Amino acid sequence: MNWDAPLGYKFAVVDAGFRKPAREDLALVISEVPALAAATFTANVFCAAPVLVGREILSRREYVRGVLINSGQANASTGTEGERACRESLRLAAKELSLETDDLLPASTGVIGSPLDLDLWSRAAPKLASGVGGHGAEDFARAIMTTDRFPKLVRAEARLSGGMARICGIAKGAGMICPNMATMLAVLLCDIEIAPDLWRGLVREAVEQSFNRVSVDGDTSTNDTLYALANGAGGVRAEKSEAGEFGRIMAGVLGKLAYMLVEDGEGGTKVLHIRVSGARDALEAEKAARTIGHSPLVKTAIYGEDANWGRIIAALGRSGADFRPEEAALSLGGVELFSGGRPRLSEDIPELKRIMAGKDIHAHISLGSGNGEYTLLVSDLTHQYVDINAKYRT
Amino acid sequence: MNWDAPLGYKFAVVDAGFRKPAREDLALVISEVPALAAATFTANVFCAAPVLVGREILSRREYVRGVLINSGQANASTGTEGERACRESLRLAAKELSLETDDLLPASTGVIGSPLDLDLWSRAAPKLASGVGGHGAEDFARAIMTTDRFPKLVRAEARLSGGMARICGIAKGAGMICPNMATMLAVLLCDIEIAPDLWRGLVREAVEQSFNRVSVDGDTSTNDTLYALANGAGGVRAEKSEAGEFGRIMAGVLGKLAYMLVEDGEGGTKVLHIRVSGARDALEAEKAARTIGHSPLVKTAIYGEDANWGRIIAALGRSGADFRPEEAALSLGGVELFSGGRPRLSEDIPELKRIMAGKDIHAHISLGSGNGEYTLLVSDLTHQYVDINAKYRT
Numbered sequence: 001m002n003w004d005a006p007l008g009y010k011f012a013v014v015d016a017g018f019r020k021p022a023r024e025d026l027a028l029v030i031s032e033v034p035a036l037a038a039a040t041f042t043a044n045v046f047c048a049a050p051v052l053v054g055r056e057i058l059s060r061r062e063y064v065r066g067v068l069i070n071s072g073q074a075n076a077s078t079g080t081e082g083e084r085a086c087r088e089s090l091r092l093a094a095k096e097l098s099l100e101t102d103d104l105l106p107a108s109t110g111v112i113g114s115p116l117d118l119d120l121w122s123r124a125a126p127k128l129a130s131g132v133g134g135h136g137a138e139d140f141a142r143a144i145m146t147t148d149r150f151p152k153l154v155r156a157e158a159r160l161s162g163g164m165a166r167i168c169g170i171a172k173g174a175g176m177i178c179p180n181m182a183t184m185l186a187v188l189l190c191d192i193e194i195a196p197d198l199w200r201g202l203v204r205e206a207v208e209q210s211f212n213r214v215s216v217d218g219d220t221s222t223n224d225t226l227y228a229l230a231n232g233a234g235g236v237r238a239e240k241s242e243a244g245e246f247g248r249i250m251a252g253v254l255g256k257l258a259y260m261l262v263e264d265g266e267g268g269t270k271v272l273h274i275r276v277s278g279a280r281d282a283l284e285a286e287k288a289a290r291t292i293g294h295s296p297l298v299k300t301a302i303y304g305e306d307a308n309w310g311r312i313i314a315a316l317g318r319s320g321a322d323f324r325p326e327e328a329a330l331s332l333g334g335v336e337l338f339s340g341g342r343p344r345l346s347e348d349i350p351e352l353k354r355i356m357a358g359k360d361i362h363a364h365i366s367l368g369s370g371n372g373e374y375t376l377l378v379s380d381l382t383h384q385y386v387d388i389n390a391k392y393r394t
Numbered sequence: 395m396n397w398d399a400p401l402g403y404k405f406a407v408v409d410a411g412f413r414k415p416a417r418e419d420l421a422l423v424i425s426e427v428p429a430l431a432a433a434t435f436t437a438n439v440f441c442a443a444p445v446l447v448g449r450e451i452l453s454r455r456e457y458v459r460g461v462l463i464n465s466g467q468a469n470a471s472t473g474t475e476g477e478r479a480c481r482e483s484l485r486l487a488a489k490e491l492s493l494e495t496d497d498l499l500p501a502s503t504g505v506i507g508s509p510l511d512l513d514l515w516s517r518a519a520p521k522l523a524s525g526v527g528g529h530g531a532e533d534f535a536r537a538i539m540t541t542d543r544f545p546k547l548v549r550a551e552a553r554l555s556g557g558m559a560r561i562c563g564i565a566k567g568a569g570m571i572c573p574n575m576a577t578m579l580a581v582l583l584c585d586i587e588i589a590p591d592l593w594r595g596l597v598r599e600a601v602e603q604s605f606n607r608v609s610v611d612g613d614t615s616t617n618d619t620l621y622a623l624a625n626g627a628g629g630v631r632a633e634k635s636e637a638g639e640f641g642r643i644m645a646g647v648l649g650k651l652a653y654m655l656v657e658d659g660e661g662g663t664k665v666l667h668i669r670v671s672g673a674r675d676a677l678e679a680e681k682a683a684r685t686i687g688h689s690p691l692v693k694t695a696i697y698g699e700d701a702n703w704g705r706i707i708a709a710l711g712r713s714g715a716d717f718r719p720e721e722a723a724l725s726l727g728g729v730e731l732f733s734g735g736r737p738r739l740s741e742d743i744p745e746l747k748r749i750m751a752g753k754d755i756h757a758h759i760s761l762g763s764g765n766g767e768y769t770l771l772v773s774d775l776t777h778q779y780v781d782i783n784a785k786y787r788t
Contacts (some may be wrong), residue, residue, distance in 0.1 A: 045719050046711035077707050079736030112704025113737045176691060176708065217690045219705070220712040296611045296690065296775070297569065297783055304784030310506025311613070313471050317440035318614040325439050342473030343507045381690070383780050389691055390698030390776075 001155050005137045006166035006191035008032045008233025012131040013143040016124035018072030018110070018117070025071045026124055027143035028093065028104075029187060030132055034063035035231035036196055037105065038203040042224030048076030049086040050106040051225060057102050062196050065103035067187050067227050068093055069144045071172070073117065074110040076222040085116040092121050096129035107185050107225045109146050109172065137168055137189075144172040144185055147388060152260040158192075158249045163236040165192040167250060171257040175266040175389065176221040186211070186226040186257060188250070191234030198240060202247040203228045210254035214377045216265035217385075218294040258377070265379025266388045272302050272378050273362045276321075279372030284321045288365060289376040291319035299381035305356040309337040316365060327368030333361065395549050399531045400560035400585035402426045402627025406525040407537040410518035412466030412504070412511070419465045420518055421537035422498075423581060424491065424526055428457035429625035430590055431499065432597040436618030442470030443480040444500040445619060451496050456590050459497035461581050461621050462487055463538045465566070467511065468504040470616040479510040486515050490523035501579050501619045503540050503566065531562055531583075538566040538579055541782060546654040552586075552643045557630040559586040561644060565651040569660040569783065571610035580605065580620040580651060582644070585628030592634060596641040597622040604648035608771045610659035611779075612688040652771070659773025660782045666696050666772050667756045670715075673766030678715045682759060683770040685713035693775035699750040703731040710759060721762030727755065 005011070009031055016026040039058055041051045057064070068090065075082045086108070091101045108116070141151035152171040157164055173184030188203070207226060238246050262271050274293050279285035292298055295315040301308035309330055316328065329339035333355030336344045345352075355361065399405070402425055410420040433452055435445045451458070462484065469476045480502075485495045502510070535545035546565045551558055567578030582597070601620060632640050656665050668687050673679035686692055689709040695702040703724055710722065723733035727749030730738050739746075749755065 044708060044711040045717075046707050074704075077704055077732065077736065079734065081736065112702075112708060113732075176705075219689050219691050219708060222704075222708050222711060294688075295613050296779070297613050300780055300783035303780065306784070308506075310468075310471055310616075313440050314438060314506060314613060314616050317438040317616060323439075338471060338507075340473065342471065342475065381780060382784075383777050385690070386694055386697065386775060386777050386780060389694035390700070 001157065003166060005168050006189045006234065008191055008231045009189050010133040011135040011137060011140045012128050013135050013139045014124050014127045014131060016070065017120045018070055024139065024143040026128060027069045027140045028066060028128055028132065029140055029189065030066040030097065031229060031231040031233070033231055033233060034065060035229035036062060036194065036199055037064045038200045038228045039105070040204065040207050040226045042221060044220050044222045044224070046077055046222050048074055048108060048223040049078055049082035050075055050108045051223060052083055053086045054105050054107065054225060057105060061102060064105055064229070065099050067105045067107065067229070069107045069185060071144050071146050072110045073108060073114045074112050074223055075108040075116050076112045078113065078115045082115055085118060088118055089116055089121045092125040093128060096125045105227050107223065107227070109144065109185055109223055112222060137170060141170045146172065147174045147266055148172055149174065149264050152257050152264070154253045154256040156249050156253045158246050160236055160238055160242050160246065163234070165190060165234055165236050165238065167253050169253040169257045171261060173261045174264045175216060176219045184221050184224055188226065188228040188254065190230045191232065192230050193232030193237040194230050198238070198243055199228070199230055202243060202250055205247060206251035206254045209251045210258040213375060214258045214262045215290070215293055216262060216268065216379050262377045262379050267382040267384030268379030269382055270302055270380045271360050272380065273360060273375060274365070274378065275362065275373070275375045276365045276367065277373045278366040278368045278370060280322050280370040281372040282374055283372070285372040285374035288316055288319045288321040288367070289374045291315050292365070293376045293378035296381055299378065302361060303380040303382045307332055307337065307352050307356050312363060312365070313338055321367065323367035323369045329366045331364045395551065397560060399562050400583045400628065402585055402625045403583050404527040405529040405531060405534045406522050407529050407533045408518050408521045408525060410464065411514045412464055418533065418537040420522060421463045421534045422460060422487065422522055422526065423534055423583065424460040425623060425625040425627070427625055427627060428459060429623040430456060430588065430593055431458045432594040432622045433499070434598065434601050434620045436615060438614050438616045438618070440471055440616050442468055442502060442617040443472055443476035444469055444502045445617060446477055447480045448499050448501065448619060451499060455496060458499055458623070459493050461499045461501065461623070463501040463579060465538050465540050466504045467502060467508045468506050468617055469502040469510050470506045472507065472509045476509055479512060482512055483510055483515045486519040487522060490519045491526070499621050501617065501621070503538065503579055503617055506616060531564060535564045535566070540566065541568045541660055542566055543568065543658050546651050546658070548647045548650040550643050550647045552640050554630055554632055554636050554640065557628070559584060559628055559630050559632065561647050563647040563651045565655060567655045568658045569610060571608065571613070571615070571655055571659065578615050578618055582620065582622040582648065584624045585626065586624050587626030587631040588624050592632070592637055593622070593624055596637060596644055599641060600645035600648045603645045604652040607769060608652045608656045609684070609687055610656060610662070610773050656771045656773050661776040661778030662773030663776055664696055664774045665754050666774065667754060667769060668759070668772065669756065669767070669769045670759045670761065671767045672760040672762050672764060674716050674764040675766040676768055677766070679766040679768035682710055682713045682715040682761070683768045685709050686759070687770045687772035690775055693772065696755060697774040697776045701726055701731065701746050701750050706757060706759070707732055715761065717761035717763045723760045725758045
């Protein structure tokens with residue numbers, strides 16, 4: 001695509017000194033005109049200060065001018081002082097940008113319990129403001145990374161009756177990833193003009209189909225936030241009759257970002273696609289998929305390229321999903337390994353070795369009790385995962 | 395204690411050839427007289443053939459003569475052929491021992507999907523029978539090990555009004571440990587005489603207080619079985635009035651075995667004791683403790699000796715337990731780290747370093763919403779865990 005970002009958005013990133021070793025760690029995206037905003041936030045009870053503040057801002061207004069994200073300091077579990085610091089950080093940046101404090105939506109990522117250092121914010125704000133327009137979407141994606149190995153950026157175009165709309169999704173996250181209503185941090189930018197209710201509905205559905213179906217470690221973060229902006233700068237309006245198709249394109253962008261979170265899952269080497277079908281309903285299918293996808297025995301077997309189907313069956317059996325054991329069947333990469341309550345194949349066939357050696361591994365579990373389906377993407381559990389997380393703060 | 399096992403029990407172990415490299419892998423305990431049997435089994439839907447057969451035998455009779463356990467072949471997910479093979483293995487051994495097939499209770503452990511090799515059983519049965527009495531309780535404990543690093547054997551004495559009763563508990567397990575109604579495999583031997591209903595009640599309660607409160611990996615096995623035998627060979631009868639005290643001693647034996655499972659948790663270096671108090675009820679406390687105890691981020695932090703309380707708080711926050719965040723408090727080794735919604739202490743104090751360097755680490759979470767309590771013991775998540783489980787079958 002011959003564009004960097006949807007029309008009417010500008011970026012700025014600076015090294016504010018939050019992270020050691022030093023690198024860009026403060027990122028801003030500004031819309032030239034007020035942008036319609038939708039958001040989804042973590043379901044964690046201990047939600048971080050920027051989640052509380054972002055939610056509060058959006059309870060008062062539908063349109064904003066930008067999103068401000070820092071890495072290195074999560075500002076989570078920091079109490080009312082953390083909320084005050086979050087508002088002050090927005091004020092410092094807004095002042096330099098000649099905006100109101102509420103024009104900016106906040107998000108933070110880093111170590112829980114680590115508060116914002118407002119001295120660093122004071123020094124960074126003028127540099128940030130003077131840099132607006134000097135950076136691009138990928139700079140923004142890089143500045144919000146923590147343990148991520150690569151930036152996560154997806155662009156798409158939607159051709160509507162009125163013309164073309166541009167969509168750009170940016171996300172970060174590699175650990176503490178088990179999004180519940182949103183992912184770690186993500187921003188969706190769009191230059192379409194759209195009715196607020198329609199926009200919020202499309203965003204909710206796209207998140208449900210994407211971020212809510214991936215997991216690295218089963219740990220829902222305290223800071224999960226997705227902000228979705230539509231600024232109308234492209235001059236194209238999305239009509240209700242076009243919403244279905246447009247929503248599918250948006251869900252596709254978020255789905256690609258969600259896949260990248262798993263691909264970049266801490267220490268991960270593979271992506272396991274767990275598809276459960278034939279469940280009584282979608283919730284039963286989800287229960288089975290999540291139990292399998294969070295089993296450390298399953299995740300280490302995938303890492304070891306071991307078609308250890310017994311561990312998948314054992315996890316399924318303790319999941320609490322409602323099905324009859326003799327109706328269940330399991331295949332890996334299309335090869336049936338278990339059905340009718342017993343093994344179907346020696347796992348030592350060359351085809352299975354080839355399947356397990358691949359990067360993407362597809363497990364399909366059918367339960368034979370209904371039409372409920374769910375697909376969950378998870379990363380494997382590796383030596384590097386332990387390395388990263390046993391030493392995160394040292 | 396100057397005794398090996400409770401009165402009236404004899405052991406035999408042989409190398410039946412189930413395991414490579416070769417070592418004793420078939421274990422028998424025989425009571426000289428019929429012993430009252432109680433049992434608890436896995437809650438996994440895909441329960442193994444020996445679980446089905448053991449449950450069936452105990453539905454028909456209260457008294458048995460012994461327990462027969464093999465390692466190396468789990469006989470799980472093997473269908474009706476697996477059940478037939480299990481019964482045939484009992485028949486082969488019983489014949490050599492001049493017993494009925496139903497006199498023996500079965501249990502198996504090893505790779506799921508791997509069936510019993512009946513040729514090996516035929517050859518082993520005569521050797522097993524001729525060896526009865528030539529081995530002790532620890533030989534039995536060793537022969538049922540799989541990835542265990544040490545045998546798990548606990549002895550206790552109960553002084554009742556009628557005299558002394560001897561109790562001996564034996565367990566195995568290091569992975570796929572998240573017992574639900576029983577542990578991987580355990581045998582409790584006692585020479586007391588006791589009423590069947592009273593015995594079953596005491597066993598159920600003791601299991602609930604011990605094995606059901608530990609976890610290595612959150613993965614409830616397909617083979618979890620505890621058999622508890624009381625053969626009356628000691629000539630002492632437990633009266634109902636003494637049941638409370640006797641039950642506490644039994645629960646103490648099982649509690650020590652349960653601790654040893656976590657201590658020997660695959661690749662584990664530490665035991666995290668998670669005590670949740672002040673919950674609305676015990677179930678809410680359990681929900682919080684299990685979410686924290688199964689979090690890979692918490693488990694790797696413990697391994698890294700990192701007092702990363704934010705990960706415990708984040709896991710608590712997604713647990714679904716009902717409490718108000720500002721009422722929650724967290725301490726590690728008695729040092730309060732979090733309360734009132736914010737950090738209470740820099741974690742860089744020397745005392746905290748000393749606490750995290752210990753083998754047993756005590757986390758206490760109080761929720762301030764009631765009197766519900768629960769304590770869960772879990773192992774840490776280490777490089778060795780990944781080693782063991784990525785290469786289990788290679």
